Amino acid sequence: MKVLLIGATGNVGLRLVSALLTHGHNVVAHVRSVQKLESLLPESVYRQLSVIEGSAFDANSIKIAILDNNCDAVVNSAGLAAVTPWGKSDLPRIVAAVVEGARQAGAERKKPLRVWFLGGMGALQFPEANSLLSDHVPILLDHCRNLALLKSLPPNTLDWSMLCPSNMDPESSDFSVPTKSSHAKLTSSAQTPPLWKDSWLKHIPLIGKIIVIVMNITRYGTTLEQNADFIATDLETLDSPYIGTQVGIIDASK
Ligand SMILES: NC(=O)c1ccc[n+]([C@@H]2O[C@H](COP(=O)([O-])OP(=O)(O)OC[C@H]3O[C@@H](n4cnc5c(N)ncnc54)[C@H](OP(=O)(O)O)[C@@H]3O)[C@@H](O)[C@H]2O)c1
Numbered sequence: 001m002k003v004l005l006i007g008a009t010g011n012v013g014l015r016l017v018s019a020l021l022t023h024g025h026n027v028v029a030h031v032r033s034v035q036k037l038e039s040l041l042p043e044s045v046y047r048q049l050s051v052i053e054g055s056a057f058d059a060n061s062i063k064i065a066i067l068d069n070n071c072d073a074v075v076n077s078a079g080l081a082a083v084t085p086w087g088k089s090d091l092p093r094i095v096a097a098v099v100e101g102a103r104q105a106g107a108e109r110k111k112p113l114r115v116w117f118l119g120g121m122g123a124l125q126f127p128e129a130n131s132l133l134s135d136h137v138p139i140l141l142d143h144c145r146n147l148a149l150l151k152s153l154p155p156n157t158l159d160w161s162m163l164c165p166s167n168m169d170p171e172s173s174d175f176s177v178p179t180k181s182s183h184a185k186l187t188s189s190a191q192t193p194p195l196w197k198d199s200w201l202k203h204i205p206l207i208g209k210i211i212v213i214v215m216n217i218t219r220y221g222t223t224l225e226q227n228a229d230f231i232a233t234d235l236e237t238l239d240s241p242y243i244g245t246q247v248g249i250i251d252a253s254k
Contacts, residue, residue, distance in 0.1 A: 001235050002026040004071040006056050006098060007078025008049075009036050012118060012168070014175050015228035016077055017041065021048055022178040023232040028069045030054055030062065045177050056094040062101025066113065073114040073235050074102050081120060081142040095146040103157050112159045114238055116231050117150070119143040119162040121220060124248045125191050126213060127198065147246055161234070161242040165227050165249060166220035183223055184253035186230050190241065193220060193248040222251050 003020055007013040008029035020027050028050045031037045038046050050069060054061035056078040066074065076098045079091035095117060106113040122140025143164070150160050171181060187194050197216055202208045230249060234240050 001072045002028065002070060003235060004028045004030055004065055004069065004074045006030045006062065006074065006076045009040060010077050011170065011224055012077040012228060014040060015224045016075060016231065017045065017049065018175045018177050018179045019228035019232035021045065023236060025232065025235060028052060028065060028071055030065050042176050045175055057097050059097040059100035062098055063104045066102065066105040067108060074098065075116045075231055077118050089142050091142045092145055095149065099149060099158065106158060112156050114159045117146065117160065117162045119147060119164045119246060121164050121166040123147045123162060123164045123246050124193050127192060127196050159243045161240065162246040163227060163231060163249065164246050165222055166217060168222055168224045168227055171223045171225045179225065181225050181229065183226050184251055186222060186226050186249040187252040188230065188247055188249045190245040190247060194250050195252060220250055222249060226251060
């Protein structure tokens with residue numbers, strides 16, 4: 001598949017470059033600085049990319065990049081959610097531009113485009129309480145707003161999915177292709193965190209549900225490489241089970 005990757009210079013983006021190439025995709029990288037991308041990747045990997053310099057705020061630049069390069073799919077890893085309630089994040093503006101650019105490209109082709117977005121675990125539905133975490137953890141609010149935007153799109157506008165990881169650690173800073181990882185493939189589920197552990201503690205008044213969420217949450221740390229591989233694997237087909245939903249993941253082997 002030909003994939004437009006927006007935000008290829010970031011933590012997730014660099015691993016996505018290697019994972020997408022390893023899975024046989026063609027990659028068109030959309031970045032703010034071509035020089036920065038070139039400096040971060042091995043020359044043998046950089047040579048395999050088509051690279052476009054542009055702003056992720058610019059829906060028109062995204063639309064043109066999709067149409068001119070005949071891309072089948074888009075992955076957006078640009079932007080970072082705000083950490084504090086008073087923090088400023090470019091992420092909602094970037095997601096709105098990617099949605100608009102991909103929507104227009106799909107409308108021109110008369111076929112909705114396949115698009116992966118990066119979210120956070122707080123955008124999932126928790127068995128204990130739907131939005132408990134995002135009400136208390138400001139870093140997750142941007143992801144919830146972006147999810148609300150995606151869910152408000154009319155049918156057949158965009159074949160979107162939002163990957164919702166907890167914290168992601170790097171395995172290495174080796175971005176060579178093919179990727180080497182000793183970590184397991186992730187286990188996933190639509191909308192909810194997979195393999196959630198229920199507990200009688202949830203019945204404790206006021207704090208019970210929060211305790212169960214906190215007990216569970218530490219189990220959901222994964223690596224940047226595992227998440228990149230998850231998206232690259234999903235894009236091997238356009239027939240994904242995750243179209244139109246947020247996606248929870250866990251490393252079940254830990
Ligand atoms: N890292 C984690 O543990 C974690 C956990 C859960 C969710 N997430 C989510 O995953 C996503 C990616 O995270 P990350 O750790 O890869 O972030 P990151 O390393 O900070 O990378 C952010 C990327 O966004 C690009 N960018 C920022 N503003 C831009 C703009 N205005 N126009 C174009 N590009 C822009 C940056 O480009 P430059 O290089 O040009 O600055 C960079 O490529 C975020 O949505 C984050 O909230 C991350």
